[in-house]
Amino acid sequence: MKAKDWLGFVPFVGMLGGIPFVNRVEPYVLGMPFVLFWIVMWVVLTSGIMALVNKLDPVNREEEEG
Amino acid sequence: MNHALLIIFASLLAALYFGIRAQKGKDMNMEQWTVGGRGFGTIFIFLLVAGEIYTTFTFLGGSGWAYSKGAPAYYVLAYISLAYVLSYWLLPPIWRYAKEHKLVSQSDFFVSKYKSPVLGILVATVGVLAIIPYLVLQFKGLGIIVSEASYGSISPSAAVWIGVLAVTAYVMISGIHGSAWTAAIKDIMIFFVVVFLGLYLPYHYYGGIRPMFEAVHAANPGFLTFPKEGMSISWFISTVLLTVLGFYMWPHTFGSIFSAKSARVFRKNTVMLPLYTLMLLFVFFVGFTAILQVPGLKGADGDLSLLRLSIQTFDPWIVGLIGAAGLLTALVPGSMLLMTAATLLSKNVIKVLLPSVGDKQLPWLAKSLVPVLSLISLYFTLSGGDTLVTLLLMGYSLVTQLFPALLFCVPARPLVNKYGAFAGIASGVLTVAYVTIAQVSVGTLFPSLPSVVKDLNVGVIALFINLVVMFAVHVITQRIVQAREKDAIAGDETHQPV
Numbered sequence: 001m002k003a004k005d006w007l008g009f010v011p012f013v014g015m016l017g018g019i020p021f022v023n024r025v026e027p028y029v030l031g032m033p034f035v036l037f038w039i040v041m042w043v044v045l046t047s048g049i050m051a052l053v054n055k056l057d058p059v060n061r062e063e064e065e066g
Numbered sequence: 067m068n069h070a071l072l073i074i075f076a077s078l079l080a081a082l083y084f085g086i087r088a089q090k091g092k093d094m095n096m097e098q099w100t101v102g103g104r105g106f107g108t109i110f111i112f113l114l115v116a117g118e119i120y121t122t123f124t125f126l127g128g129s130g131w132a133y134s135k136g137a138p139a140y141y142v143l144a145y146i147s148l149a150y151v152l153s154y155w156l157l158p159p160i161w162r163y164a165k166e167h168k169l170v171s172q173s174d175f176f177v178s179k180y181k182s183p184v185l186g187i188l189v190a191t192v193g194v195l196a197i198i199p200y201l202v203l204q205f206k207g208l209g210i211i212v213s214e215a216s217y218g219s220i221s222p223s224a225a226v227w228i229g230v231l232a233v234t235a236y237v238m239i240s241g242i243h244g245s246a247w248t249a250a251i252k253d254i255m256i257f258f259v260v261v262f263l264g265l266y267l268p269y270h271y272y273g274g275i276r277p278m279f280e281a282v283h284a285a286n287p288g289f290l291t292f293p294k295e296g297m298s299i300s301w302f303i304s305t306v307l308l309t310v311l312g313f314y315m316w317p318h319t320f321g322s323i324f325s326a327k328s329a330r331v332f333r334k335n336t337v338m339l340p341l342y343t344l345m346l347l348f349v350f351f352v353g354f355t356a357i358l359q360v361p362g363l364k365g366a367d368g369d370l371s372l373l374r375l376s377i378q379t380f381d382p383w384i385v386g387l388i389g390a391a392g393l394l395t396a397l398v399p400g401s402m403l404l405m406t407a408a409t410l411l412s413k414n415v416i417k418v419l420l421p422s423v424g425d426k427q428l429p430w431l432a433k434s435l436v437p438v439l440s441l442i443s444l445y446f447t448l449s450g451g452d453t454l455v456t457l458l459l460m461g462y463s464l465v466t467q468l469f470p471a472l473l474f475c476v477p478a479r480p481l482v483n484k485y486g487a488f489a490g491i492a493s494g495v496l497t498v499a500y501v502t503i504a505q506v507s508v509g510t511l512f513p514s515l516p517s518v519v520k521d522l523n524v525g526v527i528a529l530f531i532n533l534v535v536m537f538a539v540h541v542i543t544q545r546i547v548q549a550r551e552k553d554a555i556a557g558d559e560t561h562q563p564v
Contacts, residue, residue: 005155008154011147011148011151012148015147015148015306016144019303023292024291025279025290028276030275031274031279032275032276033279033283033291036350039140039143040143040344040347043340043341043343043344044340044341044344046148046151047147047338050154050337053154053336054333054334054336059158
């Protein structure tokens with residue numbers, strides 16, 4: 001497995017693994033209870049991580065040229 | 067007829083019109099009707115996938131769960147985003163293989179990989195069984211929208227009938243092309259409606275998102291976080307992981323993989339699709355706002371919260387627009403579900419059992435199954451009282467049982483044989499059926515365990531049994547198969563013509 005493949009695990013570990021430590025209401029962030037904000041933050045990070053994966057993946061470059 | 071209903075019916079007619087137009091001038095063979103000739107690019111696939119995910123469930127069920135259960139509703143946001151991550155690695159090999167072998171259904175994939183039409187029948191049956199509660203969910207949603215928007219002049223069951231007739235007519239006329247076009251309109255509409263409601267309602271009633279959450283927290287502390295027991299953190303994590311695995315196992319979602327133009331489409335979509343799930347956040351805001359504003363909706367009635375709150379707040383014409391968006395969120399996925407179930411039954415079950423059915427008769431057979439499936443789902447819609455989320459989770463626990471067998475056949479040579487795959491899926495599905503009917507949970511099976519284990523989604527057990535049986539049967543049958551092959555070779559040698 002290459003670096004880009006390992007990156008795929010990051011959203012899982014972050015979003016789910018973090019939950020036991022952030023299961024609380026305070027502090028509110030952007031108006032949301034903290035645990036909800038945590039999930040929302042990871043949704044946004046997931047999108048960023050997948051953009052990076054797309055960039056690192058040589059398959060995408062090959063298909064563009066071909 | 068009030069303004070709300072007028073707008074809803076006008077948008078229904080418009081959707082039917084687009085469906086008919088999209089279909090015009092195209093020769094509709096099976097590949098056209100179901101996978102759009104494999105010509106859809108990034109944007110259309112985005113819309114199709116998004117169109118399937120953002121169903122009436124999102125709209126009414128998402129707000130309904132926020133209203134009645136609170137924090138556990140967050141699971142929806144988490145699992146959809148994570149499912150897209152998995153899709154980056156899972157979908158391209160499936161798509162490539164399906165294209166090479168001209169496959170049109172999920173069941174085809176298993177048949178081709180495991181070289182077993184019988185396994186195909188099982189996979190198709192599981193798919194159709196899982197689709198029924200999902201269809202019921204859409205019909206229920208349609209019924210809620212039409213009857214609520216009629217301000218009580220149309221009874222819920224009459225409303226369900228109207229909705230079912232609309233969906234059935236729609237899918238029989240248009241097939242997937244209609245779905246993609248209406249999906250485009252629907253997604254734009256639902257996006258604006260949801261964001262508007264999610265921001266306007268909390269500001270209107272509380273002066274902001276945070277004051278709204280604070281009021282809910284003050285009225286019911288603990289509602290906005292995961293509880294210690296029941297739908298606790300371990301329920302959340304196990305449910306998210308299971309539904310992530312099940313996400314692409316839905317036959318209609320699996321089928322939409324086939325309509326892509328290239329494998330790259332999926333990879334590109336993994337960036338945008340997670341952001342798109344944030345729409346659910348606004349749906350949650352609506353549900354949380356409704357708690358103190360339209361109190362007293364018990365059990366399955368929680369699904370009414372979004373519309374009840376809208377009716378209390380807005381003029382009928384705005385309720386009409388909200389209802390129209392809701393109608394499309396049921397129509398598009400409903401038509402995909404019906405079409406997929408009909409295709410599976412005709413191609414992967416009936417044609418295998420009755421080989422005399424010709425290829426020319428297949429589309430006709432599939433179309434004639436559509437109303438049959440509609441009526442079956444209609445029956446369950448009118449007789450059951452489950453919430454939308456309960457129905458969705460039931461379907462999910464069924465389709466998730468297909469995941470191990472699928473994963474093990476993605477490599478060029480399947481890692482388990484067809485007997486293992488069959489036994490695994492069958493035992494997993496039977497476990498789910500038993501658990502659903504007997505209302506068993508991990509807690510009732512092992513009452514002495516700590517709640518971290520007790521709260522695990524019971525689907526984990528089904529998946530575990532599935533895996534164990536799959537490997538056991540694989541190992542046992544593999545020996546017999548190999549022994550038989552050896553015998554056959556040895557037999558050939560002894561019977562050499564002299």
